[in-house]
Amino acid sequence: MNIFVMENAIFTSKDILEISNQFSNINECLNSIADRVKATTGISIYFCEIIGSRWSFCAGDITLDIPEHRIEISEKYGIMTGEIYVSENEWTKILDLLKEFIEK
Amino acid sequence: METKKTWAEQVIKQDEIDKYLINGNDFIDEQEIFRQLEENKNPDKQRIRDIMQKSLSIELLNPDEVASLLAVEDEDLLQEMYATALKVKQKVYDNRIVFFAPLYCSNLCVNSCLYCGFRKENTEEKRRILTMDEIREETRIVTREGHKRMIIVFGEHERSNADYMVESIKAAYSVQEKSPNGPGSGNIRRINVNAAPMETSELKKLWKAGIGTYQVFQETYHKPTYKVVHPSGPKSNYQWRLYALHRAMDAGIDDVATGALFGVYDWKFEVMGLLYHAMDLERQFGIGPHTISFPRLTPASGSQLSTDSKYLVSDEHMKKLVAILRLSVPYTGLICTVREQPDTHTALMTIGCTQTDASSNIGIGGYTDALKAKALVQVEGSTQIKEKQQFILNDTRSLDEMVREMGKLGMISSFCTAGYRCGRTGDKIMGLLKSCKEGKFCKLNAVLTYREFLDDYASDETREIGFPIIEKEMMEIKEMPFYKKGKLYENFLDKYEHICNGERDFYI
Numbered sequence: 001m002n003i004f005v006m007e008n009a010i011f012t013s014k015d016i017l018e019i020s021n022q023f024s025n026i027n028e029c030l031n032s033i034a035d036r037v038k039a040t041t042g043i044s045i046y047f048c049e050i051i052g053s054r055w056s057f058c059a060g061d062i063t064l065d066i067p068e069h070r071i072e073i074s075e076k077y078g079i080m081t082g083e084i085y086v087s088e089n090e091w092t093k094i095l096d097l098l099k100e101f102i103e104k
Numbered sequence: 105m106e107t108k109k110t111w112a113e114q115v116i117k118q119d120e121i122d123k124y125l126i127n128g129n130d131f132i133d134e135q136e137i138f139r140q141l142e143e144n145k146n147p148d149k150q151r152i153r154d155i156m157q158k159s160l161s162i163e164l165l166n167p168d169e170v171a172s173l174l175a176v177e178d179e180d181l182l183q184e185m186y187a188t189a190l191k192v193k194q195k196v197y198d199n200r201i202v203f204f205a206p207l208y209c210s211n212l213c214v215n216s217c218l219y220c221g222f223r224k225e226n227t228e229e230k231r232r233i234l235t236m237d238e239i240r241e242e243t244r245i246v247t248r249e250g251h252k253r254m255i256i257v258f259g260e261h262e263r264s265n266a267d268y269m270v271e272s273i274k275a276a277y278s279v280q281e282k283s284p285n286g287p288g289s290g291n292i293r294r295i296n297v298n299a300a301p302m303e304t305s306e307l308k309k310l311w312k313a314g315i316g317t318y319q320v321f322q323e324t325y326h327k328p329t330y331k332v333v334h335p336s337g338p339k340s341n342y343q344w345r346l347y348a349l350h351r352a353m354d355a356g357i358d359d360v361a362t363g364a365l366f367g368v369y370d371w372k373f374e375v376m377g378l379l380y381h382a383m384d385l386e387r388q389f390g391i392g393p394h395t396i397s398f399p400r401l402t403p404a405s406g407s408q409l410s411t412d413s414k415y416l417v418s419d420e421h422m423k424k425l426v427a428i429l430r431l432s433v434p435y436t437g438l439i440c441t442v443r444e445q446p447d448t449h450t451a452l453m454t455i456g457c458t459q460t461d462a463s464s465n466i467g468i469g470g471y472t473d474a475l476k477a478k479a480l481v482q483v484e485g486s487t488q489i490k491e492k493q494q495f496i497l498n499d500t501r502s503l504d505e506m507v508r509e510m511g512k513l514g515m516i517s518s519f520c521t522a523g524y525r526c527g528r529t530g531d532k533i534m535g536l537l538k539s540c541k542e543g544k545f546c547k548l549n550a551v552l553t554y555r556e557f558l559d560d561y562a563s564d565e566t567r568e569i570g571f572p573i574i575e576k577e578m579m580e581i582k583e584m585p586f587y588k589k590g591k592l593y594e595n596f597l598d599k600y601e602h603i604c605n606g607e608r609d610f611y612i
Contacts (some may be wrong), residue, residue: 020597045530046527047527048526048527051311051312051314052277052292052313052314053277053293053314053521053524053525054314054315054316054524054525054529055524055525055526055527055529056356056358056360056527056529057528057530057531057532057533058531061273062532062535065536065539065541066589066590066592067526067527068524068590068591068592068595073578078527080526080527082590083590083591100550
């Protein structure tokens with residue numbers, strides 16, 4: 001399955017900006033971003049707050065039971081993801097968008 | 105003239121109690137509990153079996169159901185309850201026992217608990233607070249045994265306040281110690297904290313230091329008894345303690361642990377109290393307790409109550425109450441400690457406990473002192489100094505011996521700290537526990553960490569018992585449909601191979 005299409009601009013920094021303007025609460029933003037990533041790419045993700053060695057679930061796909069990847073996207077946040085259905089290049093772009101959002 | 109309040113007088117913040125009350129009341133209604141115990145005192149066998157079925161569906165039991173279980177006296181039915189309790193445990197947590205070590209940092213205390221050696225009036229107690237260097241040294245000794253989890257314990261005192269706790273946690277996390285056998289080095293990967301109730305802003309400091317679970321025992325849920333055994337100090341405020349875990353949740357600490365000190369009041373009442381505590385956490389936060397502990401009153405220096413209480417719990421009742429807790433709150437971890445005699449400890453492990461400590465020394469600086477004593481007098485076993493600890497331990501077996509004992513019982517010892525490092529915390533882990541999926545991860549991580557232990561710390565006798573257990577677990581993992589989803593099985597095998605090759609700290 002590969003339904004993520006970058007050229008159609010389904011998942012862009014503009015969309016992330018829109019999501020962040022919709023919600024004042026960070027976890028609601030992250031939930032919405034996780035929904036958007038799932039809808040556009042089929043990839044399940046959930047966000048964790050990193051505190052020392054602790055990764056504490058904070059938002060995203062709570063039904064993702066068997067994560068395959070654990071990725072630190074900033075000092076404060078990490079994501080757990082299910083199977084990745086997009087190319088490495090596309091996935092890197094998605095991660096960059098997530099990092100961009102978190103850094104803001 | 106206004107007198108300046110002492111530190112202890114400023115601990116309690118009434119507004120941080122009131123916000124959790126329902127119409128001004130807390131969640132322990134004693135008359136209601138007594139009524140439930142009375143009205144369910146003659147349950148028929150079928151009702152008990154129906155309740156056990158509900159437990160097997162991993163559902164929290166209601167108070168009337170728990171009261172019915174508490175009334176069971178029939179020996180055959182009790183045996184069924186023990187067997188069902190073990191089944192529930194295996195369904196939720198699989199076949200593993202998680203090990204941890206306690207580290208007592210300070211016995212300075214402003215409270216006067218009648219059962220405790222730390223109480224401020226106890227002049228027999230030798231008071232001490234560890235420096236950060238001493239905490240690192242204690243941690244090194246614990247790490248050399250093979251432990252990966254610690255619970256740090258503090259008395260309630262201005263000098264062991266939240267800032268001291270944070271420094272202690274950081275000091276313990278910083279230790280990296282070469283393992284005695286293998287190529288690896290060990291460290292403490294998860295630190296839980298047992299400390300007095302605090303205000304939310306102080307709890308946030310612990311949260312930011314990266315603690316695992318925050319543990320506060322109510323000791324007794326019976327208010328008149330609570331008042332008698334806690335005559336002064338901040339701990340004398342029942343509701344401040346009752347809502348300690350609620351404040352922790354609000355501070356962001358989503359793994360909280362409760363417990364009662366059995367032997368202070370009627371054990372049946374305490375089981376009901378623990379149930380109501382779990383229910384209220386679920387009601388207010390959607391997350392029940394991560395673990396429940398059930399320490400039993402044991403002799404403590406200068407404490408008459410610790411030997412004379414009329415509510416001391418027999419071994420038989422201890423076994424029953426543990427099974428009932430397992431059935432009542434099926435998704436929650438149950439912690440059995442080495443306060444128990446070795447035989448009782450083993451018996452309790454086989455009816456649904458999920459965690460235990462081992463090679464424990466609960467004196468302040470006790471691990472270091474025991475090591476020095478051993479070197480001086482060349483004796484085997486740990487040393488207990490009554491005047492430096494909260495109570496007396498009955499099971500002083502080493503971690504290696506305990507792991508071997510669990511192996512003989514067919515159980516795999518686990519040093520897993522994976523959930524906490526993969527976002528399986530709070531409501532996420534609750535969901536996985538209730539749907540019996542977390543146990544599948546427990547199984548994988550138990551194998552990974554057990555292998556580390558066998559290679560790095562175990563004696564030859566323990567390895568002899570341990571490797572066949574790994575083989576058996578690996579066979580089961582290979583056959584179970586759950587592990588055929590996605591790349592989970594391949595991922596596990598890959599990590600296992602890394603560990604066999606001497607690399608460390610792989611988890612799923």
